[in-house]
Amino acid sequence: MEFKLIGKNIRKSFGRLLVFESVNFELGVGSSLAIAGRNGSGKSTLVKIIAGLLSPSSGEVIYQIDGKKIDKIDWFKYVGFVAPYLQIYDEFTGYENLEILARIRGLKNYKEKN
Template sequence: MNIIAQQLGKRFQRDWIFKQLDYTFEAGTVYAITGANGSGKSTLLQTLSGVVPATEGQIQYIHDNQAVSPDNVYQHISITAPYLELIEEFTLQEMLNFHWKFKRLRLPIPQDELLEKIQLPKARHKIIAHFSSGMKQRLKLAVAMLADTPVLLLDEPTTNMDLRGIDWYRHEVQQHLAGRLVMICSNQPYEYDFAQAQICITDYQPQAK
């Protein structure tokens, strides 16, 4: 899927977060979105995903040379971020069963193998509310990366993760990049140093590098 921004801008009350963005995010490319804290990285990601409406400009979504309606974009996008919550009343098993009713696995694998893959084999029946913050983040990343969607959006992907978790992320994410449009919002190079393009948000205007 390609995402095409045309004179895109987002404002909260009188404050512009970004504006006048003209850019085509292309399928099969990994983009790093960088910028100072508070520069608008997360807002840009949410706007491009359709979660947050733009103040001005337009966004086009093109998949297999056909336009995708904004109402159906969610079917093509997986997103994870520290501010997105899991259903904490669910057990891990219930959470996975629920999630895969809405998104398909990229590569169908047995449940036991999936739990091993996300390094949570003993937590199958554990309530998510009792997970550590690192376990929750690994689960959020796993369901996003493993979903069969052409767009993968990751906002500060290793938040709350220890060194082992960071190593797990770096290994896993690079297994799930092929053919996808991937955007990673981060100021930590180890989260995005495999990206092919970088966009830095400076003075309200995203700049491609």
């Protein structure tokens, strides 16, 4: 199975504020991408776009397996996003928090996985 993550001419603006434009990349299994910049330069915004949590103003992110494009609704099966400020429920255990997220995502066999 050959997995690819492709970014084509990604551009993001908020109103008249241009955050970034012309971001292009292609990553395969074993590849890595470093995103560097000053505070406010759009690093987190780009990562959110790659994870499917935010839409680009133009351009596109493509997930592919064996050359076949994966529908955006299924991206969560291939990518995870961890931010420095996680919203978890203090009154639940770590396992209970994961169980809630699994149910929200519609994962059926989450109890069978170790």
